[in-house]
Amino acid sequence: MRWSNILSCAAVLAAFASSTYATENLGDAEAGKTVFAKCKGCHQVGEGAENKIGPHLNGVFGRKAAGLDGFNYSKSLVRAGNSGLEWHADTLSAYIENPRAFASGTRMSFRGLKDPEDRANVIAYLRAFSDNPRDIPEADPTAKGTDHSVDPAILAIQGDPEYGAYLSSECTTCHQIEGGDQGIPSIVYWPDEDFVVAMHAYKDRQRPHPVMQMIAGRLSNDEIAALAAYFNNPE
Numbered sequence: 370m371r372w373s374n375i376l377s378c379a380a381v382l383a384a385f386a387s388s389t390y391a392t393e394n395l396g397d398a399e400a401g402k403t404v405f406a407k408c409k410g411c412h413q414v415g416e417g418a419e420n421k422i423g424p425h426l427n428g429v430f431g432r433k434a435a436g437l438d439g440f441n442y443s444k445s446l447v448r449a450g451n452s453g454l455e456w457h458a459d460t461l462s463a464y465i466e467n468p469r470a471f472a473s474g475t476r477m478s479f480r481g482l483k484d485p486e487d488r489a490n491v492i493a494y495l496r497a498f499s500d501n502p503r504d505i506p507e508a509d510p511t512a513k514g515t516d517h518s519v520d521p522a523i524l525a526i527q528g529d530p531e532y533g534a535y536l537s538s539e540c541t542t543c544h545q546i547e548g549g550d551q552g553i554p555s556i557v558y559w560p561d562e563d564f565v566v567a568m569h570a571y572k573d574r575q576r577p578h579p580v581m582q583m584i585a586g587r588l589s590n591d592e593i594a595a596l597a598a599y600f601n602n603p604e
Contacts, residue, residue: 396486401494404487408479414498423477429456430499445474455577461495462488519569524562526594533599536592539584546603557600564597 405414411423418425424440434450435442442450449472454460464471465488467481482488537546544556556564571578571585572593585593 396489396491396493398490398493398497401490401492404482404491405494407482408491411477411479414495418498426495427498428500429461429495430458432456443472443474443476445472453574453577453579453582457577458492458496461492465491519566523569523590523594524565526565526590528561528591528594528596528598530595530598530602532592533595533597534603536588536596537599537603540596540600557603559597559600561594561597561601564600565593568593568596 408423408426411421412426413419413421414426418427420437420440424437424442432455434454434456435446436450436455456464462485465479465482467483468475468477468479470481482491540556544554546557559567568585568588571581572588574582588596
């Protein structure tokens with residue numbers, strides 16, 4: 370399978386997994402410790418963890434794929450990391466379900482965890498070994514505030530809310546226009562600038578969600594401004 374196809378699959382999985390994790394508990398860390406026994410032959414986690422056959426998994430959340438210095442990763446994971454893949458709850462779940470299907474060419478020989486509950490539990494266990502486990506959301510939020518520099522000329526574009534309403538149908542297949550936050554974060558009533566900044570962060574691949582990168586990448590600056598104007602006050 371070509372990497373582009375793999376990434377497409379990952380995008381679908383990420384979109385599905387994001388909604389799943391956001392509506393259910395992340396998992397049982399104590400149960401995940403038991404599940405992690407299947408991983409201990411290759412991976413260590415916790416105080417004093419070192420790289421073995423696989424890299425240690427301390428601080429894995431937010432780490433770029435193949436991003437741990439000093440470990441010799443497979444070329445497929447290096448390519449994935451260079452393409453923007455980061456490890457979060459959704460991407461970790463997709464990967465450990467079937468590593469070789471997710472990244473053909475990975476040297477990880479593990480057959481995968483087919484049970485979603487097992488995956489959720491082991492991810493909850495790994496979460497405890499991240500730098501700020503309480504700050505890690507169940508899925509990456511769409512809204513992170515102003516975290517990306519955008520040309521002031523782009524921020525100055527006055528969006529047409531009527532045109533934004535016309536363009537909004539693709540957004541509202543996932544995001545609720547009523548502003549609900551059940552599974553996928555709300556995007557209504559945002560300040561225009563925050564919306565534009567977030568969309569350009571996806572467009573420039575500074576934010577990792579592959580579906581949002583694809584959608585933002587198709588939009589012009591005027592179209593993003595129009596959507597910002599519409600979602601700022603969709604009533």
